[in-house]
Amino acid sequence: MSTSIVPLQKSNLGLKIIQWGTILAILAYVPIILTDRAIFGIRLSNMQLLNLGLTQINLMLIAMLGALSLNFLTGSAGLISIGHAAFYAVGAMTGAVVGTQLGAPFVLVLLAAAITGALVGVLAGLPSLRVRGLYFVLSTMAVHYIVVFVFSEYQYKFFDVVGVPFNEAQIAGFAFSTPIRWYFFLIATVMAVYFGFKHILNTREGRAMMAMRDQELAATSAGIDVRILRLKAFALSSAVASVAGVLYAYYLTNVTAEFFNIQFAIQFIAMIIIGGMGSLGGSLIGAAIWLLLPSIITGFASQAGVTTGIVQRMLVDNKPQLVQLIFGLLVIILLIFAPGGISGLIKQVRLRWAALWGRS
Amino acid sequence: MNHVLNIEHLSVSYARKGLALEDIHLQVPKGKIVALLGANGAGKTTMIRAISGLLSLHHGQITQGQIHFDGQLINSVPAHRLVRQGMAQVPEGRLIFKQLSVLDNLLVGAAILPRAQVADRLEAVYHLFPRLLERKTQSAGWLSGGEQQMLALGRALIAKPQLLLVDELSLGLAPLIVEAIYKQLVVVGETLGTSMLIVEQNARIALEFADTAYILDRGRIAFNGTADEVKNSDLIKDSYLGTRQTQGTTS
Numbered sequence: 291m292s293t294s295i296v297p298l299q300k301s302n303l304g305l306k307i308i309q310w311g312t313i314l315a316i317l318a319y320v321p322i323i324l325t326d327r328a329i330f331g332i333r334l335s336n337m338q339l340l341n342l343g344l345t346q347i348n349l350m351l352i353a354m355l356g357a358l359s360l361n362f363l364t365g366s367a368g369l370i371s372i373g374h375a376a377f378y379a380v381g382a383m384t385g386a387v388v389g390t391q392l393g394a395p396f397v398l399v400l401l402a403a404a405i406t407g408a409l410v411g412v413l414a415g416l417p418s419l420r421v422r423g424l425y426f427v428l429s430t431m432a433v434h435y436i437v438v439f440v441f442s443e444y445q446y447k448f449f450d451v452v453g454v455p456f457n458e459a460q461i462a463g464f465a466f467s468t469p470i471r472w473y474f475f476l477i478a479t480v481m482a483v484y485f486g487f488k489h490i491l492n493t494r495e496g497r498a499m500m501a502m503r504d505q506e507l508a509a510t511s512a513g514i515d516v517r518i519l520r521l522k523a524f525a526l527s528s529a530v531a532s533v534a535g536v537l538y539a540y541y542l543t544n545v546t547a548e549f550f551n552i553q554f555a556i557q558f559i560a561m562i563i564i565g566g567m568g569s570l571g572g573s574l575i576g577a578a579i580w581l582l583l584p585s586i587i588t589g590f591a592s593q594a595g596v597t598t599g600i601v602q603r604m605l606v607d608n609k610p611q612l613v614q615l616i617f618g619l620l621v622i623i624l625l626i627f628a629p630g631g632i633s634g635l636i637k638q639v640r641l642r643w644a645a646l647w648g649r650s
Numbered sequence: 651m652n653h654v655l656n657i658e659h660l661s662v663s664y665a666r667k668g669l670a671l672e673d674i675h676l677q678v679p680k681g682k683i684v685a686l687l688g689a690n691g692a693g694k695t696t697m698i699r700a701i702s703g704l705l706s707l708h709h710g711q712i713t714q715g716q717i718h719f720d721g722q723l724i725n726s727v728p729a730h731r732l733v734r735q736g737m738a739q740v741p742e743g744r745l746i747f748k749q750l751s752v753l754d755n756l757l758v759g760a761a762i763l764p765r766a767q768v769a770d771r772l773e774a775v776y777h778l779f780p781r782l783l784e785r786k787t788q789s790a791g792w793l794s795g796g797e798q799q800m801l802a803l804g805r806a807l808i809a810k811p812q813l814l815l816v817d818e819l820s821l822g823l824a825p826l827i828v829e830a831i832y833k834q835l836v837v838v839g840e841t842l843g844t845s846m847l848i849v850e851q852n853a854r855i856a857l858e859f860a861d862t863a864y865i866l867d868r869g870r871i872a873f874n875g876t877a878d879e880v881k882n883s884d885l886i887k888d889s890y891l892g893t894r895q896t897q898g899t900t901s
Contacts, residue, residue: 513730513759
């Protein structure tokens, strides 16, 4: 319907197919490069591969789901939440009950995680009907502590300090036994979620959500029931986060309640700030930077360790601090110079480029 | 029923303390433009909130009286449902969706229409305010004040409302633009039969285009009549409009 009213840029179908074909081909080749440590038969050094392995990529893909769902909630619906780790925990716990304890197949586990995630999400969203702004943020923090408390009680009652074990995930006999198998499943999931959110933002409800974010009062006077819409946004966002949580747990094969601390929640906020609030593509960029940069920095630091200058020694000795320092600086720099995050920056550059060439 | 809006004995208070409005009677006849005038703090915005169902958001409540819209009692109908019944509102300060494009702003307003009508109504709004068509793909936050007011009006009018409430239409806008907007509103009234209740501090311009006018003072209706009657009443000139000695506007 929207295409008839919104004349998009004239899309060249052939070009689009080539574009997407290339993107998919690269995405399909990446895990092979990272597993073989070689590209087209040419061996690559660890540094040439930026010190990255497929496991990091997979964890990044899972984090992308978290970042996408938080950006949908915060960037598009305007609801700031620092309880996003809680929904990961809800997913992991659902996985533990339905998968580990009841032994249900993986597909059912995913479904169960999505449903419980949505339910807990609605509960967590209920305070948003009464309180706003900072008070609401605090209520999401309360949700976080409650969920983590329940998870840890559960963990100590049925398992022990070591954590909750998870079975090998498998769908219709296809076992996710290697990182490369996980990779293809995860990339498909990320794509599905990305395009799903993108589609929703283009519908009436999606537009209403963004209107609510910009001007709640005016949205109400445009006929939008903001209370219902808030709960819907919460339900969808937390369902996705919960699925991300169960994938995370299955990927790691063992999680404890301590994994899902408040820092875990805040990292998603950092991802969407770095990537760009309200931009789905930005969520992907933010998650990629957040998950891959530490490993890249560590790689360079250990490379530097070969020589023994003072600076190099310092780099090697303070790797974790260095990573945090760089992230801190990155967030501050972005907040000052590009409040729209990296995706906002790209947009600006594009606009300027278009202006320069007289196109719009 | 020839009154789209009929208010009787309306009293409103905020947080149960004192009365912001007291025993108000006000009618908006079908297809007419009614101006609601008054000084700061007279209760104009409270009136709009009471009618549009937004009082509860501001901890206010109707303590007495009835508001009938299109023959139905709407004292406790929530705001978003009133919109579906045909009441549209341009809130004070316009409150456009700044991060959305002009087109998306209009589409949010059109969301209560059947999909088949959206394209036609969009066309009609662009016809009314051609400036919006030029700026269609721009972020609404980049519009000038006048364009933002046009957008807010377009967003409200796109769903073909029976009654349009406008709070502070001329606030912060250049006189020429205000006049152009009023002229378009008269056109809307004639073509769509939309009735309007317009809150104004700029009494002169409002009285030029309105059919009837009410003057609020400290929560009560101090005077009402046709626009001409209001214009020519010395009492009104002195106490509320302040137009007798100076020729400047009263904002």
